[in-house]
Amino acid sequence: MSPGFLLIRHARAAGQAPDAPLTEEGQRAAQNLIVQLGHRNITRIVSSPWVRAVDTARPLAEALGLSLETDGRLTERVLSGQDLPHWQTALKASFAVPALKLPGGESGKAARSRGLAALHDAQQRDGLSAVFTHGNLLALLLGLDYEGWAGLRNPDVWQFSLDGQASRIPLE
Numbered sequence: 001m002s003p004g005f006l007l008i009r010h011a012r013a014a015g016q017a018p019d020a021p022l023t024e025e026g027q028r029a030a031q032n033l034i035v036q037l038g039h040r041n042i043t044r045i046v047s048s049p050w051v052r053a054v055d056t057a058r059p060l061a062e063a064l065g066l067s068l069e070t071d072g073r074l075t076e077r078v079l080s081g082q083d084l085p086h087w088q089t090a091l092k093a094s095f096a097v098p099a100l101k102l103p104g105g106e107s108g109k110a111a112r113s114r115g116l117a118a119l120h121d122a123q124q125r126d127g128l129s130a131v132f133t134h135g136n137l138l139a140l141l142l143g144l145d146y147e148g149w150a151g152l153r154n155p156d157v158w159q160f161s162l163d164g165q166a167s168r169i170p171l172e
């Protein structure tokens with residue numbers, strides 16, 4: 001059986017667009033992941049291709065001498081194709097009703113399913129796979145509710161296994 005995953009939400013970023021970069025604080029936090037996580041048995045690194053996720057993963061990948069793979073199934077879940085004035089209410093509803101699909105958006109159920117497929121393909125027999133992704137998808141993978149999502153930080157790191165066990169790894 002695979003030892004499982006470290007699921008990591010990217011460090012603080014300057015925006016929500018796919019090309020939004022990390023802030024300076026975010027860059028420092030990404031560097032800090034080297035000392036926070038470098039001693040764990042990470043043998044593979046897979047990231048969402050969006051800039052803020054890749055740039056969070058890169059320092060750790062370089063420090064460990066691992067290649068940085070990307071997987072489009074780890075990109076953020078888009079809640080709606082339109083700007084929603086009450087997006088928190090919509091997001092709360094989507095956590096409560098996983099099949100809920102807003103126009104131009106992706107249901108929580110569909111997002112979770114492609115995220116799990118990416119994890120399935122990222123797993124290693126002999127070590128942890130560090131998987132860098134985004135807040136909403138991370139919450140869906142972990143099985144958190146709206147309040148759990150709201151409590152996530154940037155970055156946030158969780159140990160996770162495909163049988164559903166999840167525990168947060170505190171960062172210093």
Ligand SMILES: O=C(O)[C@@H](CO)OP(=O)(O)O
Pocket residue numbers: 009010013016076077133134135136137
């Ligand atoms: O907060 C989140 O859940 C998402 C929203 O798209 O963003 P991020 O990529 O910043 O985690």
